Amino acid sequence: MDFRTEFKPLTVQPQEIEEKSFEMITEELGEHDYTEEQFKVVQRVIHASADFELGRSLVFHPDAIRAGIEAIRSGKPVVADVQMVQVGISKPRLAKYGGDVRVYISDADVMEEAKRLNTTRAIISIRKAAQEADGAIYAIGNAPTALLELIRLVKEGEARPGLIVGVPVGFVSAAESKEELLKLDVPFITNIGRKGGSPVAVATVNALSLLAERQG
Amino acid sequence: MDFRTEFKPLTVQPQEIEEKSFEMITEELGEHDYTEEQFKVVQRVIHASADFELGRSLVFHPDAIRAGIEAIRSGKPVVADVQMVQVGISKPRLAKYGGDVRVYISDADVMEEAKRLNTTRAIISIRKAAQEADGAIYAIGNAPTALLELIRLVKEGEARPGLIVGVPVGFVSAAESKEELLKLDVPFITNIGRKGGSPVAVATVNALSLLAERQG
Structure with a gap:
């Protein structure tokens, strides 16, 4: 194909870029109270957002890292709230451990049911996930309503997540949904405030799977 | 299916949530120098990031909004740097105007060529896009190397983008690539600094397509 040329740009490789970035993050962040493993998550979130304020707003349930690694190593699925x-x-x-990433929000039955109940697809998708994905890691980066529904289902004993990564972004209910999550006694990773988003959820799960792999 | 219950949660609808969020953003942002149409983009970026600093860092080429709307209304494709x-x-x-969103980074020939030249897939994907997507909107939210390559191709007359949405995030080359973009005399939307990311690129393009639609 004719986009193939011999021109080789003067850029470093992705792996080098990542290593250099992580060094800069460690240096600029300075002192913190995270454990070594928690810091791997914080670092990757800052890498994905270039936002130290967001990184420092992360809060870990004491059992979160262990539970996340265990879920991954036992092949539990990851449930994503949105396709991003x-x-x-x-x-x-x-996949190495048998796990995959599922998203239910665009399923035909979810869309139908949301319409019927005049509610959000995010809420209905979490109800479906709760039935199908016992012990899953829930990665919620977008919809506060999804996180609030998951919290409700956990309280009622209808959902048994392995870990909740609850980092929705936004102005209506996002910060509030995360405050509710902080009160829950299940393993969670969340952050304080309005910020969050898909890249934060992604970075958190990717950091956990790297930690899982590191254990051999 | 048994996730169907009559329980209707006390949440407002997505449309209402968005409207309320946009009101809050307008109020909290206060004074600014953006045009009414540019502000629609800024507002949606803040909505997606909950980050006013990021919103205020957006910079528009004077012809950016017009060029973006024209590209969409004439069915030009959007080239995304990454799947997110x-x-x-x-x-x-x-699609209403015949447009679609393309991503080349996982194409087999792009991966092969990147390996052969020992460079990044992001760079090679932009070379392929430049051949196949004349007049496209380039939405670069992730890879500074993709943006730098696009700038090089524009300078050499090998790429003719309709609009460049250049908002990569990160610690190595992201801010620098955007500074290079600022010097280019093609329509662009970018921001100052390290922040950016996929949700910023997405929000920008979605704001533009809403503006395109508004014109009838």
Whole structure:
């Protein structure tokens, strides 16, 4: 094909770029109270957002890292709230243990049911996930309503997540949904405030799967 | 299916959430120098990031909004640097005018060629796009190397983008690539600094397609 030329640009390789970025992040972040493993997540979130304020706003349930690694290593699925989260998550590392990434929000039955109940597809997709994905890692980067529904289902004993990565972004209900998550006694990773988003959810899950792989 | 229940959660509808968010953004942002149409983009970027600093860092080439609307209304494709950008962009509004969203980074020939030249897939994908997508909107949310390559191709007359949405995120080359873009005399939308990302690229293109639609 004619886009093939011999011109080789003077850029470093992706792996080198990532290593250099991680060094800069460690240096600029300075002191913090995260454990070594939690810091791997914080670092990757800052790498994905270039936002130290966002990185420093991350909060970990004491059991979050262990639970996340265990879910991945036992092949539990990751449930993404939206497709942007699904496509961003690195699949080969999950597949090694039998895991995959699922997203229900555009399923025909979910869309129908949301219409019938005049509610959001995000909510109905979480109800469907709760039935089909026991022990999953829920990666919610977009929809506060999805996170609030998941919290409700956990309280009622109808959802049993392995880990909740609850980092929706936005002005209406996002910060509030995360405050509710902080009160829940299940493993979670979340952040304080309005910020968050798909890249934060993706970076968190990818950091966890790297930690899972590191254990051999 | 048994995830169907009569329980209707007390949440507002997505449309209402968006409208309320946009009101909050307008109020909190306060004074600014953006035109009414540029502000639609800024507003949607803040909506997607909850980050006013990021919103205020957006810079528009004077011809950017007109060029973006024209590209969409004449059915030019959108070229996304990564799949996260591709899946986030609203397709039906583009399809109305014959447009679509393309991503080349995982094409077999792109991967082969990147390996052969020992360079990044991002760079090679932009070379392929330049051959296949004349007049396209380039939506680059992730890879500074993609943006730098696009700038090089424009300078050499080998790429003719309709609009460059150049908002890569990161610590190595992201801010620098955007500074290079600012010097280019083609329509662009970019921002100052390290921040950016897929949701920023997505929000920008979606705002433009809404503006295109508004023109009837």
